[in-house]
Amino acid sequence: MFVIRRKKCDEGKPQCQRCSKSRISCSYEYVKSPETVTHLIQRTKPAPRPFSELESSVGASRSRNISTTLGLAVTSLPVSPTFGSFRKSTLPAAYQASNLTPLFSETDGTLATSLVPSLLDPFLCQTDQSHASLDIFDSATGIFSRVDTHDYDLGIEVLLPDDSLAEDIATQDFEGIQPLFCIVPTMDRNVKENTLSFVLQCYSQWAILFVFEPLRIIHALREDIITYFSSEATRSRTILIANFMRMLSSNPSVNSTGMPIVTYLASEVREETQTFMATPPPSAPMVDRQNAMRILNNTLEVMTLQINACSMAACIESMDDIAPVFRRACSEPLDRPLNLTNILMGPNLNLRHFVSLDIMGSVTNGRPTYFKYEVAYSVELYNRMSQLQEDHGLQWLHGLPDQFIMIFAWINSLHETPGANVDIELITRVEMEINQVEVILGVSGDPALKIGRTAVHECWRMALLIYLYMVLCEADASDCRVVHTMKSFMRIINRTKPGRIPDTYLANPMIIAGVAACKDRDRNIIRQRMLSVPECSTPGTSGHDAIRMLEDIWMRTRSQERAAVWVDLRIACLNVTGTMSLPTPGSVRPSIMPSLAHTSPTVGIDSPDSMPPTPMPLPANAPPLQQVQARIRLVVQTLTELGVCSMDVQPASANPELPAGLVGARVDQLVEHLGELEKLSSKLDMNVPLDVFRDIDQNKNPNNITKNLIDDTAAENQWINGRLHAIESYRDMLGEALREHFPALQPHLPPPPGTNGKLDAVVEEEEGMIMDS
Incomplete structure (x- = not known):
């Protein structure tokens, strides 16, 4: 059973362990109880912390460059003024009309320029003494509720999450992030002098919900926000991002007010990227790399927001835009692969974040990486990465250790090496390296968070083994090694209770495990756990698209009565997003991968929901027309799968x-x-107009052009058939009248077809046809 502790002090004498671990002084003040109550034990509470301690604690924090993911890096290198600042263009009308914050002028929707760096002084002076404690070891008393159920052999009392995963931020701050980051309680945001406090509060709320280990970067993040807020060039953009983070934290399902903000930020980044790529690079390579690094700082921050709010197709499109800028920021020649070791162990977080997104995106959607990486994994490299993990790793963001990223890239490199898939010693070595990786967790006083984060790391380990067997060994989901690893993965999932942590960070490894899931029970558990995360249950987001990809794989393999192979994930990505990158031979892949189509509902193009589902064969007694339609869908699906498989040709199975x-x-x-x-x-006797085929050959949308053309053609045919029928009826009636009144002409007239009605009825019918036309 967990021990319930008070959040601020454990009341140990003469000095509490909680305050000792936090390296802060501790004094006591007894809590007064009513005089009528005599059986209570006297309790104490910590004394207010002086402002000098608060200032020294913040100033002593490590200053690491964490800008990329959060867009807050301050580069000290000289940057060309052409590509440094975020352009101040007009905001969208939908955003101007919304009542987000008082940070914009009521007249023109622009940022009030009267905000100056002197705002830092009142912010640092206004300290609420009752909330100034820097204690970070808050307990998890509010996250779980006890129930009577089985305990999954954990040896502790089972705890289930509260009904809502999107609770108030104050009830989810189990590690005391907000007191370390901003003033608590938050001051009135409608006052201009409190703008910085509002921005810090928004970033802290976002970090609590969307950062795996926020305590690792909270101090450096706070310092960088203050630095960026002090700059006139970046203040408006920082405030705009803070507004969107506030909306995303209060409701992960982005509404019509928040979507224009992220769309505006993405369009600004895209234009800035295109301008940078269209400008000839300077003669000095170092200056060009510095300019590219500054562009990456802006783009990758918006990319982090897009992952939680936009569709997978929109995220792929953003990566297509960022990839050529990233390549110019690297020091390797264009004809050489990128040294992944130098990037992951280097000091620049912009480069580390992009390769992490590139490799992790390739793993979770089956698409190839944008660039070919040079990987040389060894024991010495592992030891160096473990030593630098605290300062250089990105585990604090997504929960994926750098060692696992390196092994994923290593498997991709071996997959392209002839004969590696049959080298038993090599495969055994990779297995050993995966099992020997020791992941270091950050400091946290909450045992529930420790359990959840440990479960995330172990699920990534199992997903990495599944990836090894299905990609490098080319095994299908029924392989005994995959089945054994899948059981271990599901054992961890079943013994870990649902909650925002770990489910938010289990979504990516569950995609890998979902490809290998053969049992309906495992598939249902993965589906339910992913849908319990608000970002995955909202249509139009990357998480929801990932669930649709798994559903596509499960439906296709069930209809074809076979086990899934890894190429099914790439086919599912194509079916759901409509985008597919084409790998190119050589050491470096193209900077921007061509795609078949970008279908993102956020940019006004047809939603991926309009794409046809995986076709299912019809019974033999179905109508011929339905059989033809189903068979044509199967032909299209097979052609798609053939194109995907041919891009990744391997030796004969x-x-x-x-x-x-x-x-x-x-x-x-x-x-x-x-x-x-x-x-x-x-079996068919219907004819299709040639205009239909001509429009299809011109790449016109069959759902719009062809249907309208067929409807128009059918109406025209009906009108022509009516006129022909009227003429034939008139001819028969005329022949009948001639035979009656001129018997001598009867041998020269056609035989009577029978009584067809009166002449005036035919004339009325013909006139009616003409009037209708």
């Missing part, structure tokens, strides 16, 4: 059922579907 590999299997399926179409053609 050892499986006797697939002697020609996945490509040969898809070709056989395509031939089979085309043969069935040929057989069905004899």
